[in-house]
Amino acid sequence: MDDAWIGELAASAWLVPVLFALVVGDAFLVVLPSETAVVALAALSATTGSPSLIAIVPVAAVGAAVGDGLCYLIGRRVGLDRWKWQRTSRIGAAITRVRAAVHRRTAVLVFTARYVPFARIAVNLAAGAGRVPLRKYLPLSIAAGIAWAGFNVAIGAIVGELLSDSPLVAIAISVPVAIVLGLVVDRVVAGLDARRASRPAGSAGTEPGPLTPPSDRR
Template identity: 35%
Template sequence: MSQYVDLVATSRWVLVIVLAAAMFDVVLPFIPSETIIVAVSVGVAEAGHPMLIWVILAAASGVLVGDGLAYLVGRRSGPAVTRRLRRSGRGAAIHDWVLSVMRRHGAPLIVLGRYVPGVRSATAFTAGAVGYPARRYAGFTLIGASVWATQSALLGYAGGEVFASRPLLGFAVAWLGAGVVTLGAMLVQRHATAVWGALARRATGKRSRAETRR
């Protein structure tokens, strides 16, 4: 087991895998990119090599490239992308929510949306389709990618450090920690949706009353 951990933690190909997983899960959500980052970070902690920063950089770079490409696709093929996102009932619901929030609160959605299953893809494509400012999108994506990659890698590294003699247990604990973060993000999403919806209805009501007085 120790030889395997050392191989995983020191191979440069592992960084390529991390980058590719983080890049492609914007279009292939079934790729367990976060699980891969956690597992590699556990291996880094077990092997004792100072490679964690490279894991974080590879993961963040993958997110930037993947989300950037998705944004460009959305910008060039807006209607076709929208139809694809809305093929299922759940996809249509996510797209409607992302679209409504994007118009009012794009920054927190871009930064935090990657924690909620399905929202990262919808956010990236929809941002391009609705013409969200490219520089602003790139800046918020950089922040979100950095936070996500750092959090995932540190969870794995902490699990590997705490359970130094049992890397599988360290991975399991770190993976559960990542699940807790995702669950928290989903709860925040639901609460934010309710709050933003109430604010939007209130603003609409005020405009309607103002127009009626005129």
Template identity: 35%
Template structure:
């Protein structure tokens, strides 16, 4: 029993050590590219890439300000790509990204953007599930790109900073056991992501119910009385 547990711990340690080596090898460019890709393909681990790089920044392998800068730049690039895909209208890429975002999320995002506008662009950086739908909707809704870019840049900076600081302080707390720092930082990130996902789904369901109620009311109003 103890031997199996020790083997499992060794395996986990080896996995996270490999993550550390890869992050150190590819550094800031890896963070930028992964985060940028996450803006269009949410399956990519954008936040995880920042956390991993920041853990390494804690022991001096990388620079914390440059990790934050790379994460911010990647987020702006990815979000801007989604914006311009939304602005482009039809096409195979738009249809593919729309399928990734989900019809319910797109409808919810359109309603939320109409009400909250630029503020939602800022907050959307912290909402991984509906983020791409918000950015697509901003592009499709013809929000001025300069306005979008301003609020997206602010959101990207604060989002990258909080992820980097989480990884950095975990790295400092477990400086002698780097793999433990990775486990703790990723666990906290996972718990927060789960909480946000649950809240997002409730919000999307509420927006869908409100939209259906509005359509039903409009249908009744348009039907002449007998």
């Protein structure tokens, strides 16, 4: 029992540009629901045919890489101690946890941070401030953005296909499914990495644990 407005919304030309802005902005403002937007638009695409999935994936991936890159550049330029929120907020706590390991575990942190609030900005700031080489950081950021976009689009599209006659229901179901599966991915990656990190003698105390509580995902 969907209203006609959902089809008009899906066909709106501004949806994809807004998605790009949300994903970029989420690198700095964790309250922006970029993940929710990607999943919802993928479900909408599967149920109504618009916007195109071919557009959603690259726009979300490029937005993620651009946002991460800007955050990296800020960290490289201003460091990790200039502003009070870098030392005292939840972002500050996340920065403390990752700054010592950003060189040793760059790939794991960049990929995992995409699914954890506050961790994305902390990891990217720490990578920039720690002078992680751009030739190492940039390919990881791009790959993480593509994986994140593909993961969320796939979930939205699959649920949308299963509920092709009910766009709003598909959106309502696909978003929490994506959140739960994202948490599973995060926990599995963190668990495997913790096991790997505990093997060298004396190294366990220097490795950060989970970046933020899973209850903060959106």
